[in-house]
Amino acid sequence: MSKKTWKEIDIASIINKPGSAKDFKTGDWRSQKPVWNEDKCKQCLICWVYCPDSAITVKDEKMTGINFDYCKGCGICAVECPFKAITMVEEKK
Amino acid sequence: MPTIKELTRTGDLFTSGHRACAGCGGTIILRLLMANAGKNTVVGAATGCMEVVSTIYPYTSWDVNFVHNAFENSAATVSGIETAYRALKKKGKIKKDIKFIAYGGDGGTFDIGLQSLSGAVERGHNMLYLCYNNGAYMNTGIQRSSATPFGAHTTTSPAGSKIKGKMQQRKDLTEIMIAHDMKYVAQATPHNWSDLSNKINKALALNGPAFINVLSPCPLGWGSDPAQSIQIAKLAVETLYWPVYEYENGKYKINIKPKKPKDIEEFLFVQNRFKHLKNEKELIDKIRKHLNEKWNELLNKEKCTN
């Protein structure tokens, strides 16, 4: 994003694009990576509730995967999944 | 009571791309708050981690109207917006039903924002105030607040050879809010997501002010494993460190009563902020005794009001 000078900043520094943080990717913070085993997944969506980074993707009320653009690799989903369908592995870059 | 499936339908009104630490409990709470509150909501925040990490210009994680002004006055700011809304609605200039939420960390709520919160509640504004309580001023580098528990190490209550962390008990803000004769006051944790969702919905359905104090695990400030944030919140309830209860129309209700409470050490020693207490039997006894007294007090209050 190009830098704005103070003259171009909207009054009161209003951000006119709701949810614009989606343009900022936090996936490169990861040192560990969750791996989802779809066969073990029972679609309880507990991982979706607890993921701090909204990185568990859900479509039509079903988990579809993990969005690595945002996942910070905290490991909460792996700890909380009641069916052990998520495991953490080292992130290789 | 919403199911998880129903909650996923709201879409992410608090979006990815925020800069909170990995495993931050505060962001789990905010996601849940917004999944329950829905689109027609105005949110105001006190300065603190959950404001800073979500609104770094020109980015915002908020997909609803959001306002920040200062550390001490999120309740005052939101009560002003709510008043303007009521006036405009009366004139027919706004038709929509809009919900109002103010939130702050424990520093912004228990300490510097207490007067503005108390004032807003006394005036009776139609808003929910949610405190995400991580027990210190985390965003400026872990300074003690009046919510910091006894014995915790912070940078301004450092654990040394003589003084073992903070030597005062935490303030009981939930009870202070109850003393305002509010219709709805509650304590919750993100682990009990369904209980917390219930409480958010009750608070938002109310005509008048509501207050919810939510325990917010902070891997950085608590010195805990990010992956364990939710498990630590669970332990907090199981060890009676954090009673999950509500006060509704004059009646107390303890929502979770651990059948056989776990010992407080199970909560303390998964966090480095308490590690210097390992061999301090007397201090741990003091914490245990305090928690038991508070728990019994709560049981009595429940009995007396029902």
Ligand SMILES: Cc1ncc(C[n+]2csc(CCOP(=O)(O)OP(=O)(O)O)c2C)c(N)n1
């Ligand atoms: C009047 C004022 N004093 C000090 C600060 C600096 N400050 C910014 S965030 C913060 C800590 C906030 O602590 P808390 O409310 O507990 O939230 P947390 O960061 O722990 O989430 C402080 C002291 C400020 N912004 N305004």
Ligand code: SF4
């Ligand atoms: S590791 Fe953490 S950030 Fe990544 S998907 Fe799991 S809960 Fe979300």
Ligand code: SF4
């Ligand atoms: S310091 Fe604590 S409260 Fe702040 S973003 Fe990190 S984990 Fe969350």
